[in-house]
Amino acid sequence: MSQIDEIRMQVMWNRLISVVEEQALTLIRTAFSTSVREAGDLSAGVFDARGRMLAQAVTGTPGHVNTMAEAVLNFIAEIPRDQMYPGDTYVTNDPWLGTGHLHDITMVSPSFRDGALIGFFACTAHVVDVGGRGFGADGKSVYEEGIQIPIMKFAERGEVNTDLLRILRSNVREPNQVIGDFYSLAACNDVGHQRLVQMLDEVGLADLKTLGEFIFSRTHTAMMERIAALPKGSWVNEMLTDGYDDPINLAVEVTIGDDNVHVDFSGSSGISRWGINVPLIYTKAYACYAIKCVVAPDIPNNSASLAAFSISSPVNILNAQRPAPVSLRHVIGHMVPDVVLGALAKALPGKIQAEGAGALWNIHISARPEAGAEGRRAEVLLFNSGGMGARPTLDGLSATAFPSGVMTMPIEATEHTGPIVIWRKELRPDSGGAGQYRGGLGQVIEIAPEEGHEFDFSAMFDRISAPPRGRDGGEPGAPGGVALDDGTRLRPKGWQHVPAGRRLMLELPGGGGFGDPGRRSPEAMAEDVRKGYVTGKQP
Template identity: 80%
Template sequence: MSNVAEIRMQVMWNRLISVVEEQALTLLRTAFSTSVRESGDLSAGVFNPRGEMLAQAVTGTPGHVNTMAEAVLQFMNEIPREEMFEGDTYVTNDPWQGTGHLHDITMVSPSFLNGELVAFFACTAHVVDVGGRGFGADGKSVYEEGIQIPIMKFAERGTVNRDLIRILRSNVREPNQVIGDFYSLAACNDVGHRRLVDMMNEIGLASLDGLGEFIFSRTHDAMLERIRTLPKGSWSNELVTDGYDEPVKLAATVSVHDERVDVDFSGSAPMSRWGINVPIIYSKAYACYALKCVVAPDIPNNAASLAFFTVSSPTNILNAARPAPVALRHVIGHMVPDLVLGAMAQALPGRILAEGAAALWNIHISVRPANGAAGRRAEVLMFNSGGMGARPALDGLSATAFPSGVHTMPIEATEHTGPIVIWRKELRPDSGGDGEFRGGLGQVIEIAATDGHEFDFSAMFDRVRHPARGRDGGGDGAPGVVRLDDGTQLRPKGWQHVPEGRRLILELPGGGGYGDPARRSVDARAEDRSKGYVSENDR
């Protein structure tokens, strides 16, 4: 390929990324749920007619993007090509064919140019409610966790399936928000399709085959070069999480070969009777993300880069079989990167960050008038983050969502959704593990219902009994705490009650430290104290 032709292909590749980024931003602008609109809990991407991901939007989470990369193939298996028409949009929230739990809605739309199928657009977003027990770990099977939507048509030839809309409206607590998000997802794919057609007409492309070959060949060669530089062998790691009512052990063996990297989750705990199980599609998504952070963080994420990683597991908590409850699959799934990175730290000493809070401290609040009085009811969802682990040459980031990458919801947006007040939201001093480089801080959040109201909440927290571990001599991060303002200790998982007049206080865990604390510089310690990151008499 000539230099001019190669430059032209690179420009088109960049243009394609712009197309999917506009696709994602459409969802951000039009979504009804704060989890999407404010936190970016979504993904968007474009796929070739064989279902291979060509490009993903920068906006989005690894759990959504990497599961979506497999989910499109599931849609193609369920809906024959002869039943795909212009104006179609397909939908599912099946945890084993989508992104791991019922609260995530995945939509796929075929894209036609002059009557020929040239691409698929796909997007995923978390909605506020899917009925059932609500967003929590208390279900004993997926049947209790909400409405299940098999792969089906949301719209055919541009006409929306009104029966599906009626079924949804009858099964969820916030029908306007949920149905609004369904339309936002469909609009997201439609924008991607229109921009792609404009691009192809402008450039004179009849198909994406040539551009796809360019993308995949460059990505493949770059990934292969990186993997060949890694040390070869197998390394194992174990990690213990809080679980629901008893600790859960996670285990992984990472094997690096000449042209691939394998991850095996054998030795992990068996499936739980509570909703913290993880379908393998989600475990694989975060295992691949962890490996890519180490091997090739700068190489685009697409079908060619993901093809170098294989993930396997017997049936266990990281490979849960239907109909296991999976509503909180993210809590255990977000631990997978720390698990995999702990194995890679043995292969690449001095290059891997310490463990962090990992799992988001999501909270779903169901607020209502107290004692049957008049007032407002609402379902409120908040995403919150503890501290990241310290890095080999830098302190950990505070109150930052790693590995999920979602944004923290603004207090104003959260309070607008229901009768609650966030009285406090601040960094938590002394929560980052000590070390040559300090772990990131957690945060303290204080929540109450407005006068005349009470609320139940679904706790989805971890690192309360098993804090983030430091690396290479660094100290552990502080464990999390869940309590009321009168000192009553609450459980880290499950639905619980906060009476009228009481405040819920969440103290989020900090990240582990990196390196010998004795090597932390005097200036760094002075800065920690001056900024209030550590107590005056601490360290």
Template identity: 80%
Template sequence: MTDSTLEIRMQVMWNRLISVVEEQAMTLLRTAFSTSVREAGDLSAGVFDPQGRMLAQAVTGTPGHVNTMAEAVLHFIEEIGRDAMYPGDTYVTNDPWKGTGHLHDITMVSPSFLGDRLVGFFACTAHVVDVGGRGFGADGKSVYEEGIQIPIMKFAERGKVNETLIALLRANVREPNQVVGDFYSLAACNDVGHRRLIDMMSEIGLTSLDDLGAFIFARTASATLDRIRALPQGAWDNVLDTDGYDEPVRLAARVRIAGDSVNVDFDGSSPVSRWGINVPIIYTKAYASYALKCVIAPDIPNNWASLAAFTISSPENILNAPFPAPVSVRHVIGHLVPDLVLGALAKALPGRVLAEGAAALWNIHMSVRPAAGKTGRRAEILMFNSGGMGARPGLDGLSATAFPSGVMTMPIEATEQTGPVIIWRKELRPDSGGAGEYRGGLGQIIEIEADTDHEFDFSAMFDRVNHPALGRDGGRPGAAGSVALDDGTRLRPKGWQHVPEGRRLVLQLPGGGGFGDPARRSPEAHANDLSKGYVTEKPE
């Protein structure tokens, strides 16, 4: 076989491998019980070699899941042990420090055997609606309060499901049918990946993925190193102040580019919080690496070899919180890590990095119940919402877009179907994008009310209320967010709070920062903004 023929053959097999993990992810999307999975795509799926190195990931998925999963599989291999792995096995955990950073994410790993030979692993992750405890929120004082903890263990052995684990889950969560249903969906996701992989290997005549893995890793590593070597050498610092829980939090980063590697160190960040906004280092690594790849190697496949070029370090602090720190809403601070890292990269690569955006999702968990003396339905409802993305060099920011998480907008019809709530308003928020030569993306205005004879408590997990997204290169900040009732009562951006019967919760989501001097914005672009209602007046 000539070198060119081998190259073509490997490329065809690589494309087949991508199709395998895409079908794996689609299985989870189509069978999931939770709206956050099937509607918003809060999941990940991937295939790994026998050593636990990520070969390929599905396009559908969030960096916080994909990049933590890349490390989590190694923990599964160590904990379970190769001698205790059998065909038909599936392993599970929600350990925040060995999984994805908080208890609400369930990670499942399944070994893939060709005959009696281990040829790889499939892994997937999804956010479930409830894990017991205090519920999805920042009010816990330790991880013990935040829900049931599942150490790395077998969900199924040789195809037989662990019924004791299922019984424990049902006894500890508020929505047992949804949660247990999602566990089976995750297991099915890996099973489909395994079957498609074995079909592919049998069709092509492969007995292992070793040669294909070597091909993928060699080319990915070479391409990534070429990009890094073309960067300026040195170190650049950035700080980002954010709302925190009851006091502001400072995040600090130093990006150092030296030779063939890029390191990000988070020394100088605020200490571990007593509230559940802390971030395990595995999640910090995931989003720091994602930010680096967005600028340095956005078009290079995300796998073990490309991630290996980026190293992350931090002393113990809010971005490297140790067990048993509360970490339930680690995504709020974690989603700000890319803006923090990109701010340092902007000093190394001026004119090439987008402005800050809303960053953290404005997720809301609602616990709906009949009002006092009334009868009706109870429900736990999770709704994902996004503010505006920062303006980009040469382009306006995207409105109501989840950057960096990449999750999709949840249709209000899907949210209303899950429980007795009404979404009265969900529209773009005028004037929320920061002015600039390129305007920041707009946030949203959302109004939510419990149905007749109902009330609800909600967990606020919001940021950019007191610290709006900053512009870049002369661009203006985006509008800050706000949380209130429809009678004007101001509410806190974090923590469990109450919305009485007949009142509406009004969320005004933050906008992204602008890029470049607003005076340089073209008259055509401003006229378009006015005609579409994105802005109501010319910026000063």
């Protein structure tokens, strides 16, 4: 390939990324759920005719993007090629074939040009409700957690499956929001297809084969160079998390070979009877993400870069089998990067950040009027983040969603969706672990029902009994806490009640520190005090 041809291919590669970015932005602009519209809890990508991911939108979470890379192959295996038509859109929320729990809807659309299948567009988004017990850990099996949609056609030749919509309306609490999001998902794939065809017309390509081979070959070469530069061997790590009623131990062995990094989760705790289990497809997504953050953060994420990593686990909490409850698979799944990074810290001493809050502090609120009072009912979902661990040369980021990358929902948008008031949302002083570099701060959040209302809420919290650990002499971050404003302590997981007139008080954990606290510069310590990050009092 000549230098001019390589430049041309690189330009088209960049153009392809812009196509999927527009695909993702279409979903954000048209979504009904605040988790998609405000927090960006979604993914979008383009795949070749064999189902290999060519490019992903920058907007999106690793849990969605990396599971989607495998999920598209599951769609292709289920729907025969001779039953795929222009105008089709396929859908599922199967946790083991999609993204790990029922609340995520994955849609895949074949892309045809001049009658020939040239690829697929796929997208995923978290919807506000899927029926069942709601978004929480209380289910004892996946059958209690909501409606299950097998891989099937949402639309065939442009005609929407109205029977599926009727079934959805009868099984969810917020049918207009949910069905609106289904149409948004389908629309974003349509936009991706339209922009791809325009691009191919402009550059004079019939399909994605030539561009795809360029993308995969360049990515593979770059990944092999990065892995070759790593130390070779195996390293282990363990990490304790709160669990539901019993602590959960996560164990990992990371093996770096000549052309592969393998991660094995043998030794982790067994399957829980509560909905915090993780299907392997989701465990893979975050394990690969952790390795890529260290090995090749600047190399585009596609099937070739992911192929350099392999993940295994016996049946346990990180490889839960059907019909285990998995609604809160993100709580344990978001801890996977920290446990993997802990092993890599032994291979690459001094180069890996400390542990952070990890799991999002999601809260699903089911608000209603008090008995005998008038008012409105609503299902409200909030995403909140604790602090990141300190980095080898920088303080940890405060109130930042690592590893998920979702954005904070604006208070105004959240309050608009239901009868709740957020009285306080601010950084939590003294929550970042001390170190040469300080851990990121958590948050303090106060939530109350509007006057004349009460609410039940699903707690999805962790790092309360097992706070984030520091690295290389750094101290742990502050643990989290959940209580009412009268001092009543609440459980970190499960559905609970906030009566009228009371406030729910959340204290989110801070990230661990990095390095000896005695080596922190006087200037940095003075700045912490000036900004109120450190008060000198115990958290």
